[in-house]
Amino acid sequence: MSKVNTAAMDKQNLTAIGLMSGTSLDGVDAALVHTDGEAHVKTAQHIFRAYTDEERAVLVETMRQAVKWNFVGPSPNIFAKAEDIVDAAHVDAITSLLAKTDTQDIDLIGYHGQTVLHHAAIQGQGQGQGQKGATLQIGRGQALADEFGIPTAYDFRSNDVSVGGQGAPLAPVYHKALVMAAGLSGNTAVINIGGVSNVTVVVADGNIAASDCGPGNGPLDSWVSQNGLGEYDKDGVLSLRGTPDIARLEGWLKRPFFLKNVPKSADRYDFDVLSTMHGMSIDNGAATLSMFCALAIQNTLNQYHQAIENIVVCGGGRHNPAIIAALTEALSTRVINCDDLGWDGDALEAQAFAYMAVRHKKRLPLSFPSTTGVSNPVTGGVLATPNK
């Protein structure tokens, strides 16, 4: 199958499929975007392809082995099997997306892959002056390029890490485009609550700053599944019944991650608080973890010392009323569900990688000193061109 439109490559607006398999390991989001990689963004269809329980079990085990491997020596054998699963799930996702659209001329695919291990760069005295981090996203860009006959940008984080950046978050450049198009007045924070949470502050003149905040739904998901109650706290039912343990929260918030300056990045498994939760009821544990997510976001926003008029929330955590209530209380302000601005909060990260694929193609920067701590704005991604 070939859907490449090489003649269209030079046009200002390109059509790209963006793909994201996030730290929650719930599945793959695929989204279609028409964009010039700058101010013009027109979003189209989105689909979600869930991982099966068997697939998720392999990915969870892969991450467990990745932590032990720690980037030292040959990578664990399970990585190849996990990469097959990740590639195949993305092929399914693209196939379903293409079946849902009349658009035939796809110029690019932006393939994030699955992060299996992420070590943040250690901050130094100046931007980009510390010790470099390391990051690994599995998923073969060439496999998708060959399968669909569409050039595929992948490995978006390595370049930033190689020049001393945190390698994350990268979505801020897309958040900026959405905020500017929405015409909100005043400063805006876009908060993504996935397995890990992150924020982009877009100030009224268009400058951006960003950082990971810390735990999103990750620890709560682990608590729920460890207690045999499913994959996540659906609609916040458990959290809403419980009472947060303030003393525990105060202790958790003294951990090194929270003492670092923005911009900083995190791995889903950087917050091993579950080992300190023995004896808690399921409901109180869930309530405490929902509030942990909210306080981590508050802690990050406080570092900007800036009035923020609009707080916009996207990512799966916006579906959890306990997290939203805790966030509203912590920030003493109303939070806006991004869907109310006409954004699709479940598709946003996939859209961001479509947008970034186009920026890669145009050699535009993906990250900035104020978003990942790199010394200078840098682009990112590697391009796989179809062999057939």
Ligand SMILES: Nc1ncnc2c1ncn2[C@@H]1O[C@H](COP(=O)(O)OP(=O)(O)OP(=O)(O)O)[C@@H](O)[C@H]1O
């Ligand atoms: N109805 C719901 N009620 C409560 N929580 C929900 C609901 N729907 C989704 N979630 C939460 O959202 C999570 C998925 O969010 P999302 O897809 O944004 O994460 P991700 O993209 O995998 O993570 P990251 O952004 O860290 O890469 C689920 O694991 C769950 O915790």
Ligand SMILES: CC(=O)N[C@H]1[C@@H]2OC[C@@H](O2)[C@@H](O)[C@@H]1O[C@H](C)C(=O)O
């Ligand atoms: C290393 C990695 O995969 N980080 C993810 C993760 O999930 C949320 C947060 O942590 C963010 O930093 C990033 O993803 C988004 C898409 C980003 O780079 O903006």
